[in-house]
Amino acid sequence: MNRFRGLIFDVDGTMAETEELHRRAFNESFAHFGLDWVWDQDLYRKLLLVTGGKERISHFQREYAGESAGLDANQIAELHRFKTARYAELVAGGNCPLRPGVAEIISSARSNGQALAIATTTSRGNVDALLTPALGSKWQGLFDAIVAGDEVPKKKPAPDVYLGVLAALDLPANSCLAFEDSRNGLLAAQSAGIPVVISRSMYFGDETFDGAFCVVQELSELEAAILKNQPF
Numbered sequence: 001m002n003r004f005r006g007l008i009f010d011v012d013g014t015m016a017e018t019e020e021l022h023r024r025a026f027n028e029s030f031a032h033f034g035l036d037w038v039w040d041q042d043l044y045r046k047l048l049l050v051t052g053g054k055e056r057i058s059h060f061q062r063e064y065a066g067e068s069a070g071l072d073a074n075q076i077a078e079l080h081r082f083k084t085a086r087y088a089e090l091v092a093g094g095n096c097p098l099r100p101g102v103a104e105i106i107s108s109a110r111s112n113g114q115a116l117a118i119a120t121t122t123s124r125g126n127v128d129a130l131l132t133p134a135l136g137s138k139w140q141g142l143f144d145a146i147v148a149g150d151e152v153p154k155k156k157p158a159p160d161v162y163l164g165v166l167a168a169l170d171l172p173a174n175s176c177l178a179f180e181d182s183r184n185g186l187l188a189a190q191s192a193g194i195p196v197v198i199s200r201s202m203y204f205g206d207e208t209f210d211g212a213f214c215v216v217q218e219l220s221e222l223e224a225a226i227l228k229n230q231p232f
Contacts (some may be wrong), residue, residue: 001222006115006144006169006176007105008162008194012122013181013201016096016130019048020202025087026053033079037065045203051121051155051184054080088129098134099199101219105179106135106142115169116142119161119178119189121149145169157184162192179219183207197222 001007012018023044030037037060039047050059057076071079090096109116120127127148131139140146145168152160166173173193180186181201186209189196198215209215216225 001105001108001177002112002114004114004175004177006117006165006171007109008117008119008165008176008178008189009102010178010180010182010185011118011120011127011130013204014099014179014185014199015102016098016134017202018091018096018130019044021090021096022053022087025083025090026057028086029079029083032082048182048203049184051157052149053083053122055155084123084125087126091129092133094133096130096134099218101199101222103135105219105222110142115144115171115176117145117147117165117169117176118143119147119165121155121161123150124148156182157187157191159188159191162189162194166192166194177213183209186212 009015012022023039023041026039027037030039039060043064047056047060050056054076057071057079061071061076106116118127124146127146128139135142145165147161147164147168149155149161152158152164154160162173162178166176169176174195176194178185178189178194178196179199180189180196181199182204186196186198190211195213196209196211197219198209198212199219200215200217214222214225216222
């Protein structure tokens with residue numbers, strides 16, 4: 001791990017198992033706006049293949065709801081803003097802890113002088129909602145670069161967020177290591193030339209991760225995986 005000059009984290013599913021809270025926030029938001037939409041776990045697993053909350057709502061309306069709600073772009077944006085605020089309320093109580101190994105990697109990187117960054121599809125508001133209770137109100141000071149999905153032209157699996165992080169860190173891709181949980185995330189980092197460690201998550205655990213340097217259940221297992229000469 002020490003040979004990498006920069007460590008780059010995805011957020012949802014990687015740093016914490018957030019997706020169930022996102023799903024709950026979506027469903028509560030639909031109810032608030034009088035929509036009869038309900039996203040169960042099986043449906044949400046399919047919808048997660050569409051990156052971005054507003055994009056996911058648009059896709060659902062087009063492919064599943066038959067435009068029955070007739071929401072335009074502004075209404076979808078309003079719905080998504082409400083959902084983002086509700087998600088923040090759900091995580092504010094600290095009920096979504098970091099996954100095993102995440103805090104230890106962050107602490108070790110700071111001690112070793114390695115750069116830390118975040119490359120995520122979710123919004124900065126969602127990142128702040130998650131990491132403030134988990135890492136404290138000054139969590140942003142731990143990271144040298146943060147690039148969110150609404151700050152780049154294309155979201156994962158496009159490499160845009162990773163290219164933005166590399167530019168901000170001023171580091172070559174092969175000197176960094178990305179932590180992801182999904183195939184879309186893997187493809188995004190790979191397209192930017194960054195090696196990837198996958199930690200399997202609730203919604204993406206059954207995906208295939210061809211080309212990943214290492215696949216583990218939890219990042220706390222990473223050191224043991226390296227010592228066992230697994231593909232890393």
